[in-house]
Amino acid sequence: MADCPADQQRVALVIQYLGTGFCGWQRQIRDRSVQATIEDTIAEILGHPVVIHGAGRTDTGVHASAQVAHFDVASPIPPHRWAKVLNTRLPDDILILASCAVPENWHARFSASWRRYRYVLYTDPQPNLYLKPFSWHYYEPIQVEKMQAAIAPLVGRHHLAAFHRAGSKRPHSWVDVQEAWCRRRGPIVELEVQASGFLYGMMRLLAGMLVLVGRDRLSVEEFTQIWQSERRDLVKYAAPPMGLCLLRIGYPNSPLPEIACTNTLPWFDLTQDGPATFSPPVT
Secondary structure, three states: OOOOOOOOEEEEEEEOOOOOOOOOOOOOOOOOOOHHHHHHHHHHOOOOOOOOOOOOOOOOOOOEEEEEEEEEOOOOOOOHHHHHHOOOOOOOOOOEEEEEEEOOOOOOOOOEEEEEEEEEEEOOOOOOOOHHHHEOOOOOOOOOOHHHHHHHHHHHEEOOOOHHOOOOOOOEEEEEEEEEEEEEEOOOOEEEEEOOOOOOHHHEEEEEEEHHHHHHOHHHHHHHHHHHOOOOHHHHOOHHHHHEEEEEOOOOOOOHHHHHHHHOOOOEOOOOOOOOOOOOOOO
């Protein structure tokens, strides 16, 4: 990790974005990315280019409720003011939740101890326009109990090459999974995983395979055998991106504001009688 020059500060950003209109986090030559949009906005303010470093790289169409990034800057703008300054210039599908100064040797990616993702399925036969951008409308019956039985053994340190898409530069497929569960809230089915890091395409491949378990097209034992034997050739079904959200990033002795450690992803509460209402997230 390179230290800041003496006249610079390292500023951390906590970022929300709707992934629908982006090719993902990472800057691309032609397509619109979250990283490039924020970098270009900062460059307009400063009058020179900057590079921001994200804690994780989300794919095309994937959302983030509390992504974290940092950049080095020599500017009279106080670190805690960068959020407000950027929000006056950024497009409507990106929001800076908070900004703050961090130590010069702190790194959004390499200092992180865990990342947390959630995948959401909406299983009611009736479509819902307001849930469509944030969930996979999967209206066939699925058995969440079997999905939970299949995902529970993933907790621990495992070689998860079966859930590793081609094209990654990562030299290995070892993942320390700290928490993994699946549950139902009315017609909403949530799959949530926290790990030290995630393989390229891991959550969407995992969600796609778990749905096969929930449909009785794959037994719990067969699912376990596939990933334990590293049979990537048998994992051919990736869930669509709109149901996936990077929830938050964890750091030891985190210097970030509390908002960075809070699940800020809202959803409709469809478990009550009467009209659907927004429900505060469960962390």
